[in-house]
Amino acid sequence: MSHRFSIAPMMDRTDRHCRYFHRLLTSKSLLYTEMLHSNAIIKGNTNKLLSYSHDEHPLAIQLGGSDPKSLAEASVISEEYGYKEINLNVGCPSSKVQKGRFGAILMKEPKLVAKCVSYMKNSVSIPVTVKCRIGVDDMDQDAQLDRFIEEVSSEGCNTFIIHARKAWLKGLSPRDNREIPPLNYERVYKLKDKFHHLNIVINGGIKTIEESLEHLNHVDGVMVGREAYDNPLMLNSIDKEIYKETDNSLSRTEILIKLLPYIRSEVNKGTKITHVTRHIMGLFRGFHGAKDIRKYLVSLNNAVNPVDNFKFFLKETTL
Ligand SMILES: Cc1cc2nc3c(=O)[nH]c(=O)nc-3n(C[C@H](O)[C@H](O)[C@H](O)COP(=O)(O)O)c2cc1C
Known part of the structure; x- marks a missing residue:
């Protein structure tokens, strides 16, 4: 399964209807669900939360949570539903999510994230990946990000999707946290240089095919969120321009x-x-x-x- 181009997980946006629509525009891009908390999958209306059309494949599910056993259990259920990858959210800065001790705040706990990944990996046969930021609060130095990647990859996570801006956990809304901290693509490129063997996907502020192709000179994949949603016609040319398939773009x-x-x-x-x-x-x-x-x-x-x-x-x- 290729991470060359993916559409970002977005709460209240990338539901199954949205994904079905996006799939009509690009057959190759990897699609992600909205974030689903592991407990919601285990204790909630699992079928309603996890059902989708098989036409949406290749499709990955994103989980939120920080309890290794619950994440493992939710991963098993997700695999049974046929998802092709399980992604752990280590990037959401909302205060509610922080209170639940998951999302971006987990960047401060690399050992816990590594344990979650280990439990998840040992429970399923599909890949387990992580989506994170380049830092949170004052934890924004290369050495700290390197340590995070080292710890988590040592438990078998080979793919990291990196939103190329840090998150401020106090004082900024989730929306501000997608706008105000500056983008720093160089730090993601540096990560790929340092961790050659890992699959590094860059995310944040990417708006065009040309920009995507430029990033692909430095990293393994590009993930686009808001632009894909707000301007879906952009997706029309992904198969041709990014995957070098024949042009199937539609009016x-x-x-x-x-x-x-x-x-x-x-x-x-x-x-x-x-x-x-x-x-x-x-x-x-x-x-x-x-x-x-x-x-x-x-x-x-x-x-x-x-x-x-x-x-x-x-x-x-x-x-
Ligand atoms: C409405 C909205 C909801 C989002 N929900 C999630 C989410 O559930 N999980 C996640 O990892 N990121 C979420 N994000 C962040 C995006 O996945 C992405 O990292 C961010 O928007 C930066 O990429 P972009 O500039 O291409 O949009 C959300 C973003 C938006 C705009």
Whole structure:
């Protein structure tokens, strides 16, 4: 499974509908779920949380947590559901997550992360990977990041996805923590130089294919979050430009026609049409009339036959 290009895990965004839509645009990129806490998987509505369409593959699940046994148990369940990789979140700075002693705060506890990875690895046969930051708070020196990577990789984690900015655990919201601490790609490149044998994936602020290709001169993979979501047409050229496959890019209308059977089957199962269509809004970014299209798509929830209305809209509108 290739990490050359992946779409970042994003809470409230990369749900199964979003991933299905993204998969129509790129067959090669690796997709990630939103973060799911290990306890939610063990004690919650497992089937609702973990179900997905097999068309979404290659698909990785991201877990949150810091109890090695629970993470191992959640990993076993995830593997049974067919996920191809289990990623541990060591990057989320939210105060709620900090209180639960998981996410970015774990960068301060490399031994605990190594133990979690060890338990997870020993319970499943699929890869266990880690997504982290270049640092947290005052723990932002190369030597500290090196130590973190050394400890965790010694337990068999071979792939690290590094958000190239540190997180401030006090005083910044999660959103600010994705904007304010400056990006430092050089530190991620340096990590790859030092840990040649590891698969290093860079993340943070990447907006174009050209930037992605430039990063790929230094590291093994690129992960893109917000730009992929807000401008999904970018994904149209990943297979060709990043994976050197034949060009299968589609027009907006072709994409939506391909999505239609999925929307129909979801609506027939009781899903509100907007639960799917909310993820396609970015397709109309910069498009004349985008605001009206968005308004129209939201209004479909009140329609008697929302899918037929959507089909009619596709027929009548030049996109
Ligand atoms: C709405 C939103 C939700 C996010 N949720 C998660 C998450 O569940 N797990 C995670 O590791 N990172 C999460 N992130 C961070 C992204 O995965 C990514 O690291 C970050 O946005 C930087 O990449 P980008 O500049 O390409 O967006 C989230 C980001 C956004 C914008």
